[in-house]
Amino acid sequence: MNIKFSSDFKNGVKKHSSINKNIQNKVDMIISDPIGLGEPLKGNFRGFYSAPVKKNFIIIFLYCYVCRKKGDNNIVLCNDCQDCLDDTIKFVAIGPHDKTYATKIKQ
Ligand SMILES: [Zn+2]
Structure with missing residues (x-):
């Protein structure tokens, strides 16, 4: 498994x-089972997954295997998807629920 952390994520931590x-x-759990633990997001967040750390506090991540499987990599905001191996997990954002969604759009 290839793991990447965005600067937003690192700052959040x-x-x-x-x-x-x-x-x-939670990060360890996601790495061992990204699809089982992630809740797929929709709309503008299509292709992204979220997983709760605790109530109203979430991690948002991408799993490139899924970006491609869906054939969504053109609309999923996974900016360097084609440079990543299939088994790449990118931890994109972390924080309180509402704020984290807002942050992620910028990315
Ligand atoms: Zn990707």
């Missing part, structure tokens, strides 16, 4: 250092 352990656990 720093900002929420009090729950670092929960975040780390």
Whole structure:
């Protein structure tokens, strides 16, 4: 598995250092089963997955195997998808539910 962390994600982890352990656990779980743990998003967020760390606090990630399987890689905002291996997981954003969705659009 190829794992990438966006700078938004890294900043989010720093900002929420009090729950670092929960975040780390969830990241490990996602890496071992990205499809089982992720909830697929729709609309503007098509192709992205979210997974809760705790109530109203989520991780948003991409799994390039899925970007391609759906044939969605032209509309999924996975900017360097073609440079990534199939088994790449990109951790895109982390934080409180509403704010995190807003951040992710910029990416
Ligand atoms: Zn991708």
